[in-house]
Amino acid sequence: MKAEHKLKNINISYWIATLPGFLIFAGVVLLPLIIGFGYSFTTWTGIGKQASFVGFSNYVRVLSNDPKALASLLFTARFTLTVVLLSNIIGFSLALAITALAWGQGPLRVIFFLPNVIGGLILGFIWRFLLINGLPAIGALMHIQAFTTPWLGDAATAFWGTVLVYVWKTAGYLMVIYIAALLSIDQNLFDAAHIDGAKTLSVLLHIKIPLIMPAITVCLFLMLSWAFKLFDVIFSLTGGGPFGSTESFALNIYNEAFLYNNYGYASAKAVLFTVLVAILTLFQVRVTKSREVQS
Amino acid sequence: MRQREHAFQLVLFFLLVLLALIFLLPFYFITINSVKSFSEIIKTPASLPTTIRFENYRIAIRQVSFFQMLFNSLVITVFSVSLMVLFGSPAAWKLVRVPSKVSTIFFTLYVAAMVIPFQSVMVPLVKVASEAQLLDSRLGLICIYVGFGQSFTVFLYHGFIKTVPYELEESALLDGCSDARLFFSIVFPLLKTITVTIIILQTLWVWNDFLLPSLILYAKDLQTIPLSINRFFGQYKNQWDKALPTLVMGILPIVVFFLSLQRFMIQGIAEGAVKG
Numbered sequence: 001m002k003a004e005h006k007l008k009n010i011n012i013s014y015w016i017a018t019l020p021g022f023l024i025f026a027g028v029v030l031l032p033l034i035i036g037f038g039y040s041f042t043t044w045t046g047i048g049k050q051a052s053f054v055g056f057s058n059y060v061r062v063l064s065n066d067p068k069a070l071a072s073l074l075f076t077a078r079f080t081l082t083v084v085l086l087s088n089i090i091g092f093s094l095a096l097a098i099t100a101l102a103w104g105q106g107p108l109r110v111i112f113f114l115p116n117v118i119g120g121l122i123l124g125f126i127w128r129f130l131l132i133n134g135l136p137a138i139g140a141l142m143h144i145q146a147f148t149t150p151w152l153g154d155a156a157t158a159f160w161g162t163v164l165v166y167v168w169k170t171a172g173y174l175m176v177i178y179i180a181a182l183l184s185i186d187q188n189l190f191d192a193a194h195i196d197g198a199k200t201l202s203v204l205l206h207i208k209i210p211l212i213m214p215a216i217t218v219c220l221f222l223m224l225s226w227a228f229k230l231f232d233v234i235f236s237l238t239g240g241g242p243f244g245s246t247e248s249f250a251l252n253i254y255n256e257a258f259l260y261n262n263y264g265y266a267s268a269k270a271v272l273f274t275v276l277v278a279i280l281t282l283f284q285v286r287v288t289k290s291r292e293v294q295s
Numbered sequence: 296m297r298q299r300e301h302a303f304q305l306v307l308f309f310l311l312v313l314l315a316l317i318f319l320l321p322f323y324f325i326t327i328n329s330v331k332s333f334s335e336i337i338k339t340p341a342s343l344p345t346t347i348r349f350e351n352y353r354i355a356i357r358q359v360s361f362f363q364m365l366f367n368s369l370v371i372t373v374f375s376v377s378l379m380v381l382f383g384s385p386a387a388w389k390l391v392r393v394p395s396k397v398s399t400i401f402f403t404l405y406v407a408a409m410v411i412p413f414q415s416v417m418v419p420l421v422k423v424a425s426e427a428q429l430l431d432s433r434l435g436l437i438c439i440y441v442g443f444g445q446s447f448t449v450f451l452y453h454g455f456i457k458t459v460p461y462e463l464e465e466s467a468l469l470d471g472c473s474d475a476r477l478f479f480s481i482v483f484p485l486l487k488t489i490t491v492t493i494i495i496l497q498t499l500w501v502w503n504d505f506l507l508p509s510l511i512l513y514a515k516d517l518q519t520i521p522l523s524i525n526r527f528f529g530q531y532k533n534q535w536d537k538a539l540p541t542l543v544m545g546i547l548p549i550v551v552f553f554l555s556l557q558r559f560m561i562q563g564i565a566e567g568a569v570k571g
Contacts, residue, residue, distance in 0.1 A: 119503025
């Protein structure tokens with residue numbers, strides 16, 4: 001009884017265990033968040049400079065009079081939608097194919113996962129070289145017209161260039177999650193289906209997909225939150241170009257703050273960014289919860 | 296029937312191997328071109344080098360001070376991730392074992408903070424860091440990583456500790472064990488699997504992160520691998536004979552780390568995703 005009492009109480013050791021980490025967290029995350037919220041109502045342009053209070057005018061400007069911010073939001077939405085779909089389709093297909101394989105599963109899994117361990121900034125530079133020099137050379141060798149165009153020089157192809165790089169990076173990660181989910185399905189179900197004479201396609205549609213629904217939800221939202229906040233791959237691959245056509249919203253905020261030094265205005269964008277991400281996350285929690293009730 | 300299954304396996308295997316080779320193409324390309332001269336890279340990027348120029352690497356190692364940046368990346372990653380585990384695990388343990396309003400507030404704040412995109416706090420963070428003398432110091436950056444890593448670390452530990460039975464701790468307490476000893480000798484060893492997952496996920500993040508260190512570290516001798524490569528590319532844009540060796544060397548440490556621990560890493564990622 002006494003032991004129970006001791007462990008479940010808020011005593012000195014409770015504070016020793018929880019407080020140090022929390023104080024650092026509060027100092028570098030919560031405090032800047034609150035300060036940033038304050039800045040978003042000012043015209044602050046840098047350390048040591050005067051900032052005057054302007055009310056909601058920064059917010060009004062982002063929403064009504066900033067075509068570049070709007071364009072970057074649209075790019076982010078289009079990009080997110082595209083890579084969420086493509087990465088999941090490819091990741092899931094790879095997982096299906098690899099789990100159907102009798103040998104060589106391990107090494108293949110390692111290879112498809114490999115791009116994930118490398119940082120986005122370096123990947124962007126690697127693909128810069130590939131898209132500028134490598135692909136055109138392959139295209140010339142194999143006489144494939146589509147490869148010989150300068151991918152990063154034109155708005156339409158630059159979009160698909162960034163999509164290609166990001167799908168290449170992330171598909172293997174999703175594959176790993178899908179493989180784990182597929183392997184956790186009770187093998188007896190497949191045997192039973194086999195005895196009943198079920199075709200491969202109906203096993204996929206009626207056993208595999210319904211049973212890995214939780215993993216599908218995880219992968220969809222994981223991709224959604226990554227892609228929506230994408231910064232470093234674009235920073236090094238295209239720098240947002242050509243003509244700002246591949247500028248993500250995260251990069252737009254970065255440029256506003258550290259290229260143009262409009263800290264107050266950038267803070268307003270940052271607050272809006274947080275709100276958007278929070279809405280997406282609440283949506284995710286709702287979907288996940290309703291799934292849990294069903295299963 | 297048996298034969299058809301055999302043929303299917305063979306076709307599937309060759310398709311996957313072909314796809315795997317295409318996946319590896321970027322690494323092949325930067326590696327073969329990293330030992331060519333500039334004109335050879337531009338003229339024939341797809342063919343194997345006629346002569347292998349190791350001096351590209353010698354120049355690159357000197358230009359980006361490779362060993363200095365490797366050391367910086369190692370120090371920052373090892374200390375940040377160790378401290379995340381050290382601060383995060385006992386905190387999560389107490390939050391689970393002491394159900395109270397305070398614990399709920401802590402946990403809610405941590406979960407809510409996971410939503411915040413880094414771009415939303417980066418501007419004031421630089422100001423806070425400069426007031427707190429954290430700028431241009433490895434220790435300062437480590438401190439900031441610990442703060443940002445805390446919410447995810449606590450979240451993952453919290454979910455795991457809930458599944459750990461309470462009886463062991465109870466009997467240890469009856470034997471008069473102190474809280475600190477109870478945690479480090481009994482609880483922490485039970486958390487091994489989730490600790491491995493956390494170490495892997497946080498290491499990948501800290502090692503590869505570019506934006507945060509670029510705002511905190513300016514001095515040339517403090518640069519991490521991504522920072523140094525970015526700086527180098529700014530100077531030698533599209534001078535690939537100088538740039539490609541730095542890329543190859545830049546990815547080598549983390550690729551070796553991954554290949555030697557791939558079994559744990561792939562398992563850790565799958566587990567982290569299900570919990571997260």
